[in-house]
Amino acid sequence: MYSFKNDYSEGAHPQILNALIETNMVQEEGYGEDHYSLQAAELLKEKMGRSDVAIHFLTGGTQTNLTAISAFLRPHHAAIAAITGHINVHETGAIEATGHKVLTVNSGKDGKLTPAGIQEVLDAHPDEHMVKPKLVYISDTTENGAVYTKNEVEQLSTFCKENYLYFYMDGARLGSALTSSANDLDLSDLPNLVDVFYVGGTKNGALLGEALVICNDALKEDFRFYMKQKGAMLAKGRLTGIQFLELFRDNLFFDLAAHANAMATKISEGIDAAGYGFLTPPVSNQIFPILPNTLLEELHQQFNFFDWEKVDDEHTAVRLVTSWATKEEAVDAFVESLKKKVTE
Structure with a gap:
């Protein structure tokens, strides 16, 4: 996970x-x-x-x-x-x-x-x-x-x-x-x-x-x-x-930070393409997408992240944080899970 x-x-x-x-x-x-x-x-x-x-x-x-x-x-x-x-x-x-x-x-x-x-x-x-x-x-x-x-x-x-x-x-x-x-x-x-x-x-x-x-x-x-x-x-x-x-x-300090931001941007673009919004505009290595609770249940089985704030009875804003060491294949897997749910 x-x-x-x-x-x-x-x-x-x-x-x-x-x-x-x-x-x-x-x-x-x-x-x-x-x-x-x-x-x-x-x-x-x-x-x-x-x-x-x-x-x-x-x-x-x-x-x-x-x-x-x-x-x-x-x-x-x-x-x-x-x-x-x-x-x-x-x-x-x-x-x-x-x-x-x-x-x-x-x-x-x-x-x-x-x-x-x-x-x-x-x-x-x-x-x-x-x-x-x-x-x-x-x-x-x-x-x-x-x-x-x-x-x-x-x-x-x-x-x-x-x-x-x-x-x-x-x-x-x-x-x-x-x-x-x-x-x-x-x-x-x-x-x-x-x-x-x-x-x-x-x-x-x-x-x-x-x-x-x-x-x-x-x-x-x-x-x-x-x-x-x-x-x-x-x-x-x-x-x-x-x-x-x-x-x-x-x-090195700036290269590592830039990588973290790049990984967050890639996740953000995937979330946006899947039709989901954000609690705040994604501009750093912390992003806060608003996702359906039914989708969260499935994502939590594959990935660790924080449920941040309840938006309504059916949606929750979550916090995703990328780092200097975040693997691009993990980002791709997260985005692919979103796409799979949208096409179902």
């Missing part, structure tokens, strides 16, 4: 595994002070065209979000996120567990935040009797597979600056976003638009690892202390450094 449940079912790209094996017996400093991690950080800075950013390697998305957000906020501060945002629905209250409330915005089917939606939250929290909104959280891609345009990020950036809000981008699937046909952002744009973002490796070919990029000077001080306190400072920091060095030494 082939899985379209997520983009981290497989281990890691062979190039990364080979690099880990080849460097395995080399003695290195710990806690991210090894020369692989230092070199990877410099390489990322070069790719972004910014030598002044601070880069820290952590192991996973939730760990990165809770470590960073709790480090940047004072005790009475809160984060603002889409109601579908990862920190609100898929992190077991990790941000709240650090003492910071997550204030939500009803962001619609695409899961995007807008200045107008954020303004409503600010208006509802006017004084010291409530938490103070201080950080705006978005993810690119969103939880619903949408991609932010450069203009949308610029508008959010301007709004955050005008309202003294930190602007934070979750980049767990940033590779998919930046290689999407709907995208017009470059990696080098992000340090100029957001205060903090991270580049996700776990969901794009690495065994594990996220590269947190702190662009705002005011947020850089003592961050390694916060990492250590939250259990986010890996003793064998070389493991993440080596992986990001391999991902960005050439074009």
Whole structure:
């Protein structure tokens, strides 16, 4: 049974595994002070065209979000996120567990935040009797597979600056976003638009690892202390450094993401040809087709995927996720199953 449940079912790209094996017996400093991690950080800075950013390697998305957000906020501060945002629905209250409330915005089917939606939250929290909104959280891609345009990020950036809000981008699937046909952002744009973002490796070919990029000077001080306190400072920091060095030494990071998107596009085209629609337009490696419940019963016997949202009594929106390792023959088999049902 082939899985379209997520983009981290497989281990890691062979190039990364080979690099880990080849460097395995080399003695290195710990806690991210090894020369692989230092070199990877410099390489990322070069790719972004910014030598002044601070880069820290952590192991996973939730760990990165809770470590960073709790480090940047004072005790009475809160984060603002889409109601579908990862920190609100898929992190077991990790941000709240650090003492910071997550204030939500009803962001619609695409899961995007807008200045107008954020303004409503600010208006509802006017004084010291409530938490103070201080950080705006978005993810690119969103939880619903949408991609932010450069203009949308610029508008959010301007709004955050005008309202003294930190602007934070979750980049767990940033590779998919930046290689999407709907995208017009470059990696080098992000340090100029957001205060903090991270580049996700776990969901794009690495065994594990996220590269947190702190662009705002005011947020850089003592961050390694916060990492250590939250259990986010890996003793064998070389493991993440080596992986990001391999991902960005050439074009591997973007090649892997482009493959995931291409496989999702092929599935989407097959679903469209079969006459089925989508909950949100398919533009990334997460797609959300609306399928008859009778068809789902058959598909679940051949493929693993999530039933996402009930649309009506007879139809359900499902989530299909492709990855750097998705096999084209598995995509073809899924599309063929749809065609077979239509012709019956």
